[in-house]
Amino acid sequence: MRYYKLGNTDLTVSELGFGGIPILRLESTEAESILRYAFDKGINFFDTANAYRDSEEKIGRAFAGMRDKVVLATKTMRRDGKGALENLEQSLRMLRTDYIDLYQFHQVAQESVWEEICAHGGALAVLQKAKEAGKIRHLGITSHSRPMAAKLIQTGLFGTIQFPFNFIEEAAAQDLHPEARRLGLGILAMKPFAGGMIDNATIAFKYLRQFSDVLPLPGFDSVAAVDEVAGFYERENGLNADDEARMASYRQELGQQFCRRCEYCQPCPQGVMITPAMGYQVAARRMSPRVSVEFSRAAMETVPRCIECGVCIQRCPYNLPIPEMLKKHYDLWGKHCREVNCSPR
Ligand code: SF4
Ligand code: SF4
Numbered sequence: 330m331r332y333y334k335l336g337n338t339d340l341t342v343s344e345l346g347f348g349g350i351p352i353l354r355l356e357s358t359e360a361e362s363i364l365r366y367a368f369d370k371g372i373n374f375f376d377t378a379n380a381y382r383d384s385e386e387k388i389g390r391a392f393a394g395m396r397d398k399v400v401l402a403t404k405t406m407r408r409d410g411k412g413a414l415e416n417l418e419q420s421l422r423m424l425r426t427d428y429i430d431l432y433q434f435h436q437v438a439q440e441s442v443w444e445e446i447c448a449h450g451g452a453l454a455v456l457q458k459a460k461e462a463g464k465i466r467h468l469g470i471t472s473h474s475r476p477m478a479a480k481l482i483q484t485g486l487f488g489t490i491q492f493p494f495n496f497i498e499e500a501a502a503q504d505l506h507p508e509a510r511r512l513g514l515g516i517l518a519m520k521p522f523a524g525g526m527i528d529n530a531t532i533a534f535k536y537l538r539q540f541s542d543v544l545p546l547p548g549f550d551s552v553a554a555v556d557e558v559a560g561f562y563e564r565e566n567g568l569n570a571d572d573e574a575r576m577a578s579y580r581q582e583l584g585q586q587f588c589r590r591c592e593y594c595q596p597c598p599q600g601v602m603i604t605p606a607m608g609y610q611v612a613a614r615r616m617s618p619r620v621s622v623e624f625s626r627a628a629m630e631t632v633p634r635c636i637e638c639g640v641c642i643q644r645c646p647y648n649l650p651i652p653e654m655l656k657k658h659y660d661l662w663g664k665h666c667r668e669v670n671c672s673p674r
Pocket of ligand 2: 587588589590591592593594595603604607644645646647649651
């Protein structure tokens, strides 16, 4: 495992990080042992968020007594100063520390959100003060929106930027990445598997490893998953012609209009299970229609409840035409149901 300085910050990080979402599904002891296993494999950067339920608490317990050995990053979704400060104090308690290495404004994907953060009484001024007081070493920003991320890195206020970066969303590599590098920001790659759409870890990490200043943050929920990805960083590897062809076929299959399973669109006021229903087309290809019709039945049966209110579209950072896409997936599911003789109920 190689270590490097994260942008112009003074944080020395492993070239592979640990994303803190999947551990929230695990029992505490299992989560802690996976975290410690990842640390033993050389990973020293752990990224979590106030919004990830007990993820901070598990990380805090796993690394109690070894604070100086790990780099801890977390985030707040609160845009007001009072709320952001409450989140920060909670993160400090949960992570069992008196400082956070990297504290990020979580998912700033709209102009209006950024205005709230910067407004009088907003989160920015309060967290800058917390930084002066030593509770935060560096401030960062995360965004699923490329245009917003491109704008925010120009403010000069942040030490890092975190955005979706994988071989499907390669546009980030063409503009956002070189500009963030030029400005000296640390670059964190969320969604190395494009929200689960990429099911080939080898290609996913071969692609990312080309960018020596990009820190991928895959989530791990097992020792085997840590081994698979961390093992990849123990040897030299590069993309070959076969990999390029496979990446091209993923891109062709998914295009840019696909659901990243970020779940920002939820909950639907009508109870539509948007995220699993949005993934039906890919599930059907990967599993075969016979398996996928039953696998997705519970979600697909909620789709007719959609009244096209548009609430989810406003929340989706990728501006996906969700009701239209749901309808297409529902029609496909109905077609597959008929093909395998198990009509939609
Ligand atoms: S448009 Fe449909 S799926 Fe989206 S929130 Fe409204 S009812 Fe739910
Ligand atoms: S529809 Fe949009 S907001 Fe909802 S999970 Fe998919 S990408 Fe995320």
